[in-house]
Amino acid sequence: MRLKRIIRLIRRAGFAIAFSGSFATASLAQSAPHLSDLTLTVGTPNKTGLHRQLIAANEIENLPYKINWADFDSTPPLVEALRAGHVDIAAGGDTGVLAAIANGVKVTILAGAWERKESGSAILVRGDSPLKGVADLKGHKVALPYFTKQHYQFAKALEQAGVPFDNKLILNLNTTDGLSALVNSQVDAFVVWDPNTAIAQQQHGARILQSLSKVIDTAGVLYAPTYAVEDPVRKAALEDLTRRIIRAQAWVNAHPTEWAEQVAKLSQISPDAANLQASRSRVEYVPATDGDVLSGWQKEVAYFRDSGQFKRDFKVEDYVVKDFGDLIRDENKKLVKTN
Known part of the structure; x- marks a missing residue:
């Protein structure tokens, strides 16, 4: 019955998987050939997230593994697909992820994502x-x-x-x-x-x-199912892809005009709408262990728990993969040197 319910939710949310085509084998695959047999499914809860960013920034070139895309209307149905084992990594709003954890979904937080501009929320x-x-x-x-x-x-x-x-x-x-x-x-x-x-x-x-x-702002979340991080092979691929995600976001931040053009084409929205959304967004990935990131999420958990909308209280820190913090800091430093 649970599987049927998940399928209904996914269909209702407009779940779509598109295969990315063939990918060349990178040096990472040569040193770890087992990755060439691996496929990661990337979840996106909107029309401008990871799916389009990785393509627009050319970060899907020379991948040592394969990628599937999974597109959704919002984070809650995406998390349902993650629960069912259909998504390996995703980025989006924090509330849906925190709600999933409160409901017992085995989710692991890889990074925080701060919106540095006003955004369209x-x-x-x-x-x-x-x-x-x-x-x-x-x-x-x-x-x-x-x-x-x-x-x-x-x-x-x-x-x-x-x-x-x-x-x-x-x-x-x-x-x-x-x-x-x-x-x-x-x-x-x-x-x-x-x-x-x-x-x-x-x-x-x-x-x-x-x-x-x-009114109030909290960091977005880059996250994965817990089993994906516990698997050494899949975790190695997630580490590589996380670096690509950080670079793709940096490209988006640095090329708003080109990004708007890509959004209009890839998401089939009007150029005016694409330009408007690009003009008011600048996201930066940060370690999920940063104090202001964690405290914002913890206050959010307390709000939903106190209002009776979360079934239980929990420490967000317990669901963070701390070693990804070093990876994020390292990739951000490389971007600073490059620029």
Whole structure:
């Protein structure tokens, strides 16, 4: 029954796997030929994540292993696929990962990912909406993909504005259904992230009611199933791929115009939306053991536990692979020297 449920969730979320084609064998594979028989599935919970970044930055060239791509609407269905053994590494919002850990999913955190700009994490309303601030949302319907990073940010925004989190009015909708509900006046606001925010603004005239990163911000997560890190062969591949992910993100940060062009082409969104999302994002990978990273995640766990939405409390630090911190610091130093 669990497998059938997972399959339904994956289909509902728009799960898609695309094979990457043939890859040349790199020197790493020559020193460790067992990697050439390995396939890693990379999970992406949006239209601008790892899948497109690694391709745009040419970081899938000369891989010593093979890659499959797994694309999702958001982090929660991605984590369900990870639970079922269909994803080996992913990056995205922290809330879905923390919720998975609270529910007993064996997830391991490899790195944190700080958004250094405002980003497109926001509460959206229609362009002609009379709503002026978060306090005005009281009594109004809101579309929100639950247990995403924006769930936590939105909850804190309501808390600061003195508005209760009403489950009857705050509807759990994915990004496609949420946008449709906003455009068709079935809800009064829509909580979402880029490039969905940029698409709503550019193509549907949506207006940002509140930028959520200004309310509270926590680091995103690079993560993997625990079994993948416990397997020496798979871990070696994950270490190599993590370095490529860091380099790909650095390329994205340094080439916003080219990145926007690639996003428009690879994700089939409008150039205007692609340029807008690229202009307000700059992500940097950092060790997950950094104090501000861990403390932010721990406060988030406490919030969801105290509100009864997490079944148990836990120390986030216990789920971090600490030796990946040295790898991340090393790769970041190499990038500084290169630039």
